[in-house]
Amino acid sequence: MIPHFTEARQRERVPTEISASAEGACVRLADEIATLIRANDAAGRPTVFGLATGSTPVPLYRQLIRLHRDQGLSFRHVITFNLDEYHGLPRTHPESYWCFMHEQLFNHVDVPPAHINIPDGMVPRDQVYEWCRTYEEKIKAAGGLDLQILGIGRTGHIGFNEPGSGSDSRTRLVTLDALTRRDAARDFLGEANVPRHAITMGVGTILEARRIVLLAWGEAKAGALAGAVENPPTEALPASFLQTHPDTVFYVDAAAAGELTRLRHPWLVGPVAWSRPMTRLAVVWLSQQARKPILKLLDEDYSEHSLADLLTEQGPAYGLNIRIFNELQHTITGWPGGKPNADDTNRPERATPESKRIVVFSPEPSNDVLGMGGTLRRLVSQGHQVTVAYMTSGNLGVPDEEAAMAAELVLEFDLSAGGAGSPGAVFAREVRQQLQGKTAYAADSTEVRKLKAIIRRNEARASLQACGVDTARVRFLELSFYEKGRYRRFKPTPDDVSRIVTLLEEIQPHQIFGTGQIAEPSSVPALCFSLLRQALDACQTSPWRKDCHVWLYREPDRMWEPAEIAMAVPLSPRELTQKIQAIYQHKSQRSQSPMLAQGLHELWQQAEHHNQAIAKLYDALGLAEYEAIEAFQPMVSIQG
Numbered sequence: 001m002i003p004h005f006t007e008a009r010q011r012e013r014v015p016t017e018i019s020a021s022a023e024g025a026c027v028r029l030a031d032e033i034a035t036l037i038r039a040n041d042a043a044g045r046p047t048v049f050g051l052a053t054g055s056t057p058v059p060l061y062r063q064l065i066r067l068h069r070d071q072g073l074s075f076r077h078v079i080t081f082n083l084d085e086y087h088g089l090p091r092t093h094p095e096s097y098w099c100f101m102h103e104q105l106f107n108h109v110d111v112p113p114a115h116i117n118i119p120d121g122m123v124p125r126d127q128v129y130e131w132c133r134t135y136e137e138k139i140k141a142a143g144g145l146d147l148q149i150l151g152i153g154r155t156g157h158i159g160f161n162e163p164g165s166g167s168d169s170r171t172r173l174v175t176l177d178a179l180t181r182r183d184a185a186r187d188f189l190g191e192a193n194v195p196r197h198a199i200t201m202g203v204g205t206i207l208e209a210r211r212i213v214l215l216a217w218g219e220a221k222a223g224a225l226a227g228a229v230e231n232p233p234t235e236a237l238p239a240s241f242l243q244t245h246p247d248t249v250f251y252v253d254a255a256a257a258g259e260l261t262r263l264r265h266p267w268l269v270g271p272v273a274w275s276r277p278m279t280r281l282a283v284v285w286l287s288q289q290a291r292k293p294i295l296k297l298l299d300e301d302y303s304e305h306s307l308a309d310l311l312t313e314q315g316p317a318y319g320l321n322i323r324i325f326n327e328l329q330h331t332i333t334g335w336p337g338g339k340p341n342a343d344d345t346n347r348p349e350r351a352t353p354e355s356k357r358i359v360v361f362s363p364e365p366s367n368d369v370l371g372m373g374g375t376l377r378r379l380v381s382q383g384h385q386v387t388v389a390y391m392t393s394g395n396l397g398v399p400d401e402e403a404a405m406a407a408e409l410v411l412e413f414d415l416s417a418g419g420a421g422s423p424g425a426v427f428a429r430e431v432r433q434q435l436q437g438k439t440a441y442a443a444d445s446t447e448v449r450k451l452k453a454i455i456r457r458n459e460a461r462a463s464l465q466a467c468g469v470d471t472a473r474v475r476f477l478e479l480s481f482y483e484k485g486r487y488r489r490f491k492p493t494p495d496d497v498s499r500i501v502t503l504l505e506e507i508q509p510h511q512i513f514g515t516g517q518i519a520e521p522s523s524v525p526a527l528c529f530s531l532l533r534q535a536l537d538a539c540q541t542s543p544w545r546k547d548c549h550v551w552l553y554r555e556p557d558r559m560w561e562p563a564e565i566a567m568a569v570p571l572s573p574r575e576l577t578q579k580i581q582a583i584y585q586h587k588s589q590r591s592q593s594p595m596l597a598q599g600l601h602e603l604w605q606q607a608e609h610h611n612q613a614i615a616k617l618y619d620a621l622g623l624a625e626y627e628a629i630e631a632f633q634p635m636v637s638i639q640g
Ligand code: GLP
Pocket: 052, 053, 054, 055, 056, 057, 083, 084, 150, 151, 152, 153, 154, 157, 158, 159, 160, 180
């Protein structure tokens, strides 16, 4: 499926290995690390690692812990230097990289504490320069870094070297980019709590490592990764400087590799097998390149754009154009649950049964309306029985101010109703006290999380009402991995799977909508997707299962390729407005800052742009011109 021939890598300026999963890549890398440690141990040398934080290296650390536990791999002669740390955070802060590294790795292996080096977030500003110089000297004194592990930020940063960082930059204090701060907002329970500065090794410091391995998982990284691999080195994307290093490799999963030419436009880099999806991908691309609708493409357009062999195999253009045009045309339907009494040979969804039992799985409240608010409304109005199942409460995403306000409402209501001190008021007073006594960045108590869950539940109901969904059918699964966990530390359990199985067996759906397949593996949507898949596997022999179609919707942050779209549901201008109104009900999810940083948008804006962009794409291909489109793909076709 993924081309590995040399030509396919022509445009790649750094060796890039694409793995089916993050887990697989990390097993290999952990073995490489173990070999390095053992070789150095045998030679009586220490092994010096540059280590990274974030979700990305977590599966690697899990593998290293496994090797330590099961194969006796010792870290006694390992010396580590971490890339970075937030400035202003003490070690004890749960989001400090110091804490992170200890929780994720150091507490579980035998690396001596004296061998662990992590930038100190509490160095006073006037001493930072000196401190950073000393950190660099320490790396040199240890013999330099044998291996540097890196993740990549959506801005293309490595460590905290944001765009603008030079290739010769050294360890220093930096200001964090707006997008980086937004990405960290969840960990810090709100953007306002995210530090503005950090200490990071410089790009130049990183480039001095003898070997560098950059890891990237999930579709959110695809844009930055493709830039780092295929564009010339530039300060605008600091990870691209890794191309200048003699021994660097990128280990990525297929979702993060999604924008590389060898996956997106493979005919530009070598011969391809012209399967149906590949043909569709190429014709759509050609129409965009030639700026012509599909039905106007000429034989010359194909041959001038590296598609001569497609023409030889499937041409002439006239027939090929019509075939692909029809395929795309057939993805468009105003009947996402199937059109009753219609010939469904060429429709994305079957006509019978006329009224379907449908379950829409939403990892957190709001994923559903963001991804498919317009389709939800259609499914309901077309007579299907729609159950929306919120897999987690989403309470970790509610700012304290919202919870405080809700507690005050209850207390004031109680007072106006006589002030008898109802159980609700006792609870609200407790929450108020806990919030007032909460130290900066402390985790929420059970009571506060309960109130925050109630807030999100009510927003979800209001949002579904705006889509016309019967709120009596809504389910809040409150999967325990989320309710008991915190971001980046979630641990799904078999109980999570069985809750989903119970719901599925009860409803026996004809259609399921889910999301998260290509999200970053430790994110809530990805964990929820994996649980849904396990639940579906567990139901494999249930009679309803073989007649059940599973559709996937996606977060609005990455554009679909038309070749990926198997069902395109058009929205009229009015339906788009209704969808935005539905998203708008998730009030606690709006930006907490009245001034959005440049280039960052509210959720409803992202969804609006996204759905309009898909419609524009269809229009430019010569298909009907709609206001907006919601897109779906079937789960099976991606797996198979
Ligand atoms: C932070 C870290 C980087 C990391 C990046 C990506 O900014 N300083 O070292 O690579 O986040 O994080 P994640 O792996 O969670 O996507």
